Amino acid sequence: MNNPFLGNLKLRSRLTLAVALLSALSLLSLTSLGLSFTRRTLSKQIHSTLKVEAEGLKDLVERTFAEREASVRSWSEDAILRGALLFDTYEKSDAVLAGLAKRHPSVRGFVLFDEKGRAVSASTEELLKSYQGKEREVRETAWYRAALEGRFTADSLSTEKDPIFGRRVLPLAAPVLSPLGGGRIGILLAAYDWSQVGSVVRAAVRRAHERAQSTFALEVRRADGTLLFDSRPPDAAPFDRPVSEVAINDTTEQDVGDGWHFVAKVDAVEAYAPVNQAATVAFGMLAFFVGLAIVGAWWLARGITRPIAALSETVTRVVQEGDLSQRVEVHSQDEVGDLARAFARMMEHVRESTLGLQQGTRVLTEAVAELSRASEVQEGNLARQASAIQETQVTAQEIQQTSQMAAERSQAVLEVAARADEVGSAGEAKVNASLEGLKELHAKVGRLASSIVSLGERTLQIGDIAQTVKDLADQSNMLALNAAIEAVRSGEHGKGFGVVAREIRSLADQSIDSTGRVREILDDIRQSIQTTVTMTEKGQAQMQAGLEQMRESGESLRELTSIVRDNAGAARQIAVAVNQQNAGISQIFTAVTDLSTLMDETMRSLQATTRATGTLREAAERMETVARTWRV
Known part of the structure; x- marks a missing residue:
């Protein structure tokens, strides 16, 4: 393939450019290969660390939910709460719920409902008043319907503050069963403070900061992508190019977090900063060695092209003057000298061929003239027939x-x-x-x-x-x-x-x-x-x-x-x-x-x-x- 730019360069420049490009490509390939291997190794380490953090967050939250569910079930079996629903002794149940709220600060409040969704007892009087007259709204909530079926759900966890509790809470409700026949006589609600998840992930965030990963963050999302928790501050800037790993809470152990996605992520610029620094140093050394290669290539090309230039000058005189008696004078014992001697032998053959050519052209011209006249006559006859x-x-x-x-x-x-x-x-x-x-x-x-x-x-x-x-x-x-x-x-x-x-x-x-x-x-x-x-x-x-x-x-x-x-x-x-x-x-x-x-x-x-x-x-x-x- 002809290159217009290279076609205008002398042989010395071409050799210099070729050696420089070969050296640059070789060094660039080695450098790129090393940086690629380093980047892949670092990427594996980063993803492995993020995967461990995501799995750890999943296990911590899963264990926390399991403990909270077991606690709510045990609280719903309290004899005083059952007696209050059977015999309307709600003063005693208020005292029990208030005591539970003091002993468990991670729960924002407790509310006891009868079968019709009417709030009959609570840990505080203000909380009880907040639920008065809202029986229909209570019965339509996801946590109340789940409690009627004897299970827990996280569908009531919203992304905004709860209007009754003044902050984000995870409602956990369990049925209260009658001690006589085992039938359901009420529902106990425990509002878990969702901000407590921050204390669960605090240790993982601290470990990431010790690894110089200041952008490290942990997230909890529903299966549909709804954000439930983010360890970063609300005013933190979004990630430009995040690197993340996800751990999914499966249904092996039934809890309210089934199907949630636990995400550990970090900004790619910060994660790959060591590789970028190494790339800067490597490309600086590459530029230095390419410069040395250019100087060496120029010196080598100069020694090769000097005798070739002398041979070119002789050939130019032969072509311009048309005198085949010119002699090639190149005194070199390498491949260029062999080329000069071969060119001299070619000149002798050209002189002999030229003499024979001058004699043969005269005979050929006469024969061609006779053949042209005969062809013209035959072509006219055939044209009329056609x-x-x-x-x-x-x-x-x-x-x-x-x-x-x-x-x-x-x-x-x-x-x-x-x-x-x-x-x-x-x-x-x-x-x-x-x-x-x-x-x-x-x-x-x-x-x-x-x-x-x-x-x-x-x-x-x-x-x-x-x-x-x-x-x-x-x-x-x-x-x-x-x-x-x-x-x-x-x-x-x-x-x-x-x-x-x-x-x-x-x-x-x-x-x-x-x-x-x-x-x-x-x-x-x-x-x-x-x-x-x-x-x-x-x-x-x-x-x-x-x-x-x-x-x-x-x-x-x-x-x-x-x-x-x-x-x-x-x-x-x-x-x-x-x-x-x-x-x-x-x-x-x-x-x-x-x-x-x-x-x-x-x-x-x-x-x-x-x-x-x-x-x-x-x-x-x-x-x-x-x-x-x-x-x-």
């Missing part, structure tokens, strides 16, 4: 195109007729199959209507059963009301019996509500069944009409198929006649084309001869000019 054959070929080509077009159109008509015959036969078969399918479908619709009528009768029977269940629930409600009245009359001894009466009455109310919903659903089903029966009867009538139309369409299609078969026979006869005509015209066109091809080949041969004659004439003139240039 013109006549070309006119005949054009006429034959037009006749062939017309015949071929007729053959193609007749073949297309034949194909369309065959296709129409196939489509008509297939359509007749499909109409017959459609008639059979519609008959089967008509029978199935009739059976479906009978099944729907039977289903409506069964729905009436289910309504009677639901009415019986409602009557039983009403009787149970009256019995529970009487039992509650007797419990009140019994005073202190009847409190336990009163609790049982309330439970029975609650169950009776639920049965009455459920029975009412069942009756409503049965009414809707009965109406839907009646509508379906009506639509089925209409569908049967429409299907019968469709069967009659399908039979009439089948008869029309059979008549159309018969007409298409007759047309196909006529089209075949036309196609045979046109094909025979096309075959004859093709033979005529082939003969004319062969004659035209033969004439073209003759013309090309003659033109090639003419061009060769012209080339010989030009070559003879150039040879004569060259022979006159040199003096021998």
Whole structure:
């Protein structure tokens, strides 16, 4: 590949540049390889350290959550809290919750709720008032629904401050179970102070600062990427190019942090600062050694090009003056000296060749002149013959195109007729199959209507059963009301019996509500069944009409198929006649084309001869000019 810039340089400059580039590329490759290895090693160390920190954060938070969940479950089993929910002794439960808040400063507050979501006791009076009248909001919270299912959740952890507790908290709630039957009688809420996570990661951040990683940070994110915790200050600048590792809390050990991502990250500029410093020093040394290589290359090129310059000067005089008697004078014993002696031998051969060339050019010029005159006469005769054959070929080509077009159109008509015959036969078969399918479908619709009528009768029977269940629930409600009245009359001894009466009455109310919903659903089903029966009867009538139309369409299609078969026979006869005509015209066109091809080949041969004659004439003139240039 020719380079315009290098083509203008002397050999000395080229050698100097080549040696300098080779040295620079070699040193640059070694330096880049070393820096790349160092960077990969440092990258592995950085990622390994970040991975360890992320896994450590995951384990710490997982253990912390496990301890908090176990603590909340044990607090919910307190006998005083259970008694307060059973016997309305909330003064004692307030004292217990206040004591728990003092002993566990990481929990911002405790709240005790009954089954309906009403706050009945809390660690502080202000906290209890904050939840008064918010039963509906409490029941719709994620932590309350999770507590009803006997599990914990972190869905209530928001990215903003909690309006009740005044800061970010993680609500952990557990069900309070009855000591008698084991049933759920309330919910205990413990609001864990989310800022305590900062104390958990403080040791890891301190270790990173000791490693001179001031931008090191730990984050906790949900699976959807929502940021839950960041060890950096809120006003810290974002990372330009972070290097990070992630540890995911799997579901091996169930806790509220399942699916969270624990991220350890550091800024890439700070992490790779040692490699960047080493690169600066390495490239400085590279520039120094490249300079030494340029000086050495210039000295070497100077010793090589000096004898070559002397040889070039001699050759220049020979070319400019055209005197082949010049002698090459280069006194060197290396490869350049061998080149000079070989050039001197070449000059002797050129002198001998030039003498023979001058004699041969005269003979060649005379022979070329005679050959040119003969070619001109023959070319005129062939040109007239070619013109006549070309006119005949054009006429034959037009006749062939017309015949071929007729053959193609007749073949297309034949194909369309065959296709129409196939489509008509297939359509007749499909109409017959459609008639059979519609008959089967008509029978199935009739059976479906009978099944729907039977289903409506069964729905009436289910309504009677639901009415019986409602009557039983009403009787149970009256019995529970009487039992509650007797419990009140019994005073202190009847409190336990009163609790049982309330439970029975609650169950009776639920049965009455459920029975009412069942009756409503049965009414809707009965109406839907009646509508379906009506639509089925209409569908049967429409299907019968469709069967009659399908039979009439089948008869029309059979008549159309018969007409298409007759047309196909006529089209075949036309196609045979046109094909025979096309075959004859093709033979005529082939003969004319062969004659035209033969004439073209003759013309090309003659033109090639003419061009060769012209080339010989030009070559003879150039040879004569060259022979006159040199003096021998």
